[in-house]
Amino acid sequence: MSSAPLLSVDGLHVHYDRSHVLQGVDLEVPEGTVVALVGRNGAGKTTTLKAIMGIVRGSAGTVRFAGRAIAAERTDRIARLGIGYVPETRAIFPSLSVEEHLTLAARAGGWTLERVYDRFPRLAERRRAGGATLSGGEQQMLTIARAMTTGPRLLLLDEPTEGLAPLVVEEIAGMLRALKAEGMTLLLVEQNLAFALGFADMVVLLGRGQVRWTGAPAAFHAAPETRAWLAV
């Protein structure tokens, strides 16, 4: 490995009031790869993504993206450097139409409206509909498409298939595979292990705020840490 990874997190600590939620997280996402971040409920997966986006502040540690230290940057600057964010809550804007979601933050190099509608005909049909009226699956497509209109180099996805019907999960999974095939770099938080292990190049296992195991998906089930930190 000669070139530095696109994203690297070193010794990241995050506190919420008095609880010490991340206790020195290290992880790397090389350009063009998919890294799956897995772990039990409450392990700190969402917090890790929020800290990368600058939505929560770490008390120690560094985050480097494309060679720049970004841990102290404002969220909007981090996003403009080329990180797209698909939050766990989806964060659809209720007072915006589907099309407004897709033009709001569009930047050169990002997905155009035609490209989004090509890939998600459902969104094209509902282009005038309000964000709050969409189904769960449509909302998830819209959040991913919205992030892609900003032209990110790295996409952070927080449980994109959570709570969706199997057919919709397949649709989202298909589009993530297509993104990967195009060379997009992804950091994917996922509880659906079958999907995560089949899709990712590397797996990072988080347990109580620390990375407990990192390795290739094929080795995941055999690793002793998996049983200790994932089995319920």
Next chain:
Amino acid sequence: MVIQLLNGMQLAMLLFLLSVGLSVVFGLMRFVNLAHGTLFMLGAFVGLSTVEATGSFWWALVAGTLASAIVGGLLYLGLLRRLQAESPLKQVLVTFGLIFIGLEAARIIWGDYAERLPGPALLAGSTALFGVVYPTYRLFVIGLGLAVAAMLYFGLERTRVGAIIRAGVDDRTMTAALGIDIGRVFFVVFVLGCALAGLAGVVAGPVLSVYAGMDMGVLVLSLVVVVIGGPGSLKGAFVGAILVGMVETFGQVWLPEVAGMLLYGLMAAVLALRPQGLLPAGPRP
């Protein structure tokens, strides 16, 4: 009856101009600026001085609007910006303090007496409308309010900048996570709100007369408008302003003994039934 309706409408449009900035700023940043009324008074005084210097109401309109926009912008950059992360109590205390500073400053600069701002000659006299004869200037106030409301509606609902503002009201964090500098958006909205307060001040000058402290009464009314209409919502500010304008006007005529209380009764009723206000910002159909 028609006259009272027009009077109510005229007051409503003044309140709308004053409240809309307050409302959208609050919706966007959860920021309470009690000094908003002070910028209304500033607009009126600068307008008065401009009329005295140039003889032109129209120059007064421009100067009063600009003065409030500039002073509002400087206040924001110098002081209010730092208050954003603070508790609402601190925001209320600091901006409440600004009211008194503004009051004293107005007394020192412009003196402590009331003066009527002369309206434009063009709009002097009366016009026959709906079977009544009504002061032309007051019709102008109604028309101006409606025009500004239509422009703001277009800007907010049909442009990309408007979509960014609505997104910010819905979810600031997500808006920032899309690479949008929400602080800059807020500054623009804040300054625009201040400009409209200044415009309202000049426009009110010929109707309410200009004096140090003229901001107090309207500030309270505009806060009621924001609460009734639903913070952050343009339509809410519009409907809230009409309700408050009508209740104020008809209350004075029909129930003068309890007119003062009527408004608070209305506010209490709205809050009891719809705590978010009548038309809160939010889901579109």
